[in-house]
Amino acid sequence: MLKILKYSFYDLMRSRWSYVYFLFYLMLGFVLLFLNNDVSKAVITLMNIIIVLVPLIGTIFGIMYCYNSKEFTELLLAQPIPRRSIFLGQYLGVASSLTFSLIFGLGIPFVLYGLFMSDAIFDFSLLLVTGAFLTLIFTALAFNIAISNENRIMGFGYAVLLWLFMAVIYDGLFLISLVIFEEYPLDNFSIAATLLNPVDLSRTLILLKLDISALLGYTGAVFKQFFGTNAGLVISAVMLLLWTIFPVWRMVYVAKRKDF
Amino acid sequence: MIEVNGLFKKFGKNQVLDGLDLVMGDGGIIAILGPNGSGKTTLIKCLLGMVIPDKGTIKIGDVPIRGSWKYRSGINYMPQIADFPGNVKVRELFDMIRDLRQQPDRQQELAELFGLGPHLQKRLSTLSGGTKQKVNIVLSFMFDCPLLILDEPTTGLDPAALIRLKELIREEKSRGKTVLITSHIMEFVAEVADEVIYLLEGRIYFQGTVDELKKKTRQNNLEHAIAAITATPENA
Numbered sequence: 001m002l003k004i005l006k007y008s009f010y011d012l013m014r015s016r017w018s019y020v021y022f023l024f025y026l027m028l029g030f031v032l033l034f035l036n037n038d039v040s041k042a043v044i045t046l047m048n049i050i051i052v053l054v055p056l057i058g059t060i061f062g063i064m065y066c067y068n069s070k071e072f073t074e075l076l077l078a079q080p081i082p083r084r085s086i087f088l089g090q091y092l093g094v095a096s097s098l099t100f101s102l103i104f105g106l107g108i109p110f111v112l113y114g115l116f117m118s119d120a121i122f123d124f125s126l127l128l129v130t131g132a133f134l135t136l137i138f139t140a141l142a143f144n145i146a147i148s149n150e151n152r153i154m155g156f157g158y159a160v161l162l163w164l165f166m167a168v169i170y171d172g173l174f175l176i177s178l179v180i181f182e183e184y185p186l187d188n189f190s191i192a193a194t195l196l197n198p199v200d201l202s203r204t205l206i207l208l209k210l211d212i213s214a215l216l217g218y219t220g221a222v223f224k225q226f227f228g229t230n231a232g233l234v235i236s237a238v239m240l241l242l243w244t245i246f247p248v249w250r251m252v253y254v255a256k257r258k259d260f
Numbered sequence: 261m262i263e264v265n266g267l268f269k270k271f272g273k274n275q276v277l278d279g280l281d282l283v284m285g286d287g288g289i290i291a292i293l294g295p296n297g298s299g300k301t302t303l304i305k306c307l308l309g310m311v312i313p314d315k316g317t318i319k320i321g322d323v324p325i326r327g328s329w330k331y332r333s334g335i336n337y338m339p340q341i342a343d344f345p346g347n348v349k350v351r352e353l354f355d356m357i358r359d360l361r362q363q364p365d366r367q368q369e370l371a372e373l374f375g376l377g378p379h380l381q382k383r384l385s386t387l388s389g390g391t392k393q394k395v396n397i398v399l400s401f402m403f404d405c406p407l408l409i410l411d412e413p414t415t416g417l418d419p420a421a422l423i424r425l426k427e428l429i430r431e432e433k434s435r436g437k438t439v440l441i442t443s444h445i446m447e448f449v450a451e452v453a454d455e456v457i458y459l460l461e462g463r464i465y466f467q468g469t470v471d472e473l474k475k476k477t478r479q480n481n482l483e484h485a486i487a488a489i490t491a492t493p494e495n496a
Contacts, residue, residue, distance in 0.1 A: 011348065075357075077310045259271075
């Protein structure tokens with residue numbers, strides 16, 4: 001599996017898109033720091049971008065890689081390698097190269113700006129960790145879509161829809177339900193709804209860590225009570241892990257039974 | 261020895277393999293023939309574990325292959341369409357497969373034989389169809405395996421390369437290996453094959469030597485014999 005990972009990783013690291021992605025974050029980091037002149041503020045702006053952009057890139061990159069490496073996969077399938085290793089290796093190759101671009105693209109400008117001397121270092125690390133998680137989750141979801149859909153156009157369509165749903169529509173539905181059911185106690189509902197969407201979960205985690213939950217009003221207080229405690233933090237970490245593990249498990253499960 | 265018992269495979273509504281039984285001995289060159297869509301490639305992919313049959317068993321060397329992958333280290337496979345990852349160089353591809361298989365190989369010798377020397381540093385996406393096919397040949401002959409599976413190996417080859425390919429196939433045979441070939445080029449089959457398996461609608465329609473086939477269909481040319489085989493079902 002490590003060999004496949006290595007080859008997928010190298011393959012991606014040499015592709016133009018990895019550079020574009022890396023340079024984009026590099027520029028974003030520098031521009032934000034230049035405009036904000038403050039690490040903490042830059043982290044907040046960055047969060048808003050990362051929360052939406054990372055899932056999008058993870059999904060599109062994942063699905064593109066899957067479809068483009070069809071020949072590579074078929075070549076590997078005839079070799080004495082178990083299928084699990086082939087798909088896990090490719091998945092980890094894609095996810096790790098994206099994470100690599102994210103961490104270095106953002107890390108370099110912030111480190112140059114003096115991240116290590118500011119107190120925002122933990123907030124920034126949390127941002128990168130959730131960014132990495134989001135990459136892992138959405139790449140895995142994209143692999144699932146690609147493996148279940150032979151038709152590329154359909155696959156791309158589903159992938160974009162998935163991203164749109166998680167990043168945009170879900171919040172809309174969430175808000176509408178909060179308005180409709182405002183007469184009822186919604187604390188548990190909103191916590192559950194947040195936990196069930198990795199994008200919302202990441203956003204909430206970062207906002208709470210940044211201590212600007214007051215912006216969230218009453219809900220913020222409820223969240224603060226839940227996520228602020230150790231139990232809440234553990235639960236959200238577990239949820240993010242589950243969000244990673246389950247799609248990866250399904251990907252391997254389907255790949256083992258698929259015809260090529 | 262390859263033993264296939266009651267193999268069924270359906271793709272959607274299309275019953276590609278329909279209770280196929282087959283026994284192939286060790287050694288020799290076996291051609292799998294049949295019209296388009298008769299299940300040749302599906303059968304080969306079942307042997308390789310790339311397609312998972314709905315029903316039936318496959319044994320290679322007395323060991324059932326279901327759920328196993330280690331047996332593939334004894335198989336060299338040449339896929340029908342020489343499609344490789346585009347932004348990898350030819351040399352890197354060879355090195356990668358070598359690294360993955362960890363078996364002794366004769367890639368250098370074969371690459372020279374097919375004149376791939378000047379192409380080794382090129383990316384695969386820049387190669388012509390015929391050159392890709394040569395890379396494909398080198399990849400499938402470089403390891404010393406008891407079973408070779410070649411799916412349409414002649415596609416896109418120039419005459420010189422075709423002669424070398426035939427020599428290679430015969431050489432492998434003389435080493436006591438089993439070579440499975442599918443092809444639509446009957447001249448090629450008549451020249452190299454010891455045994456012919458004719459697939460039709462997912463079953464074995466005929467299995468025997470080229471001479472037996474000619475005798476049965478009362479034709480003295482393999483191409484005509486193949487064309488006649490389905491026209492005269494009583495001969496089967």
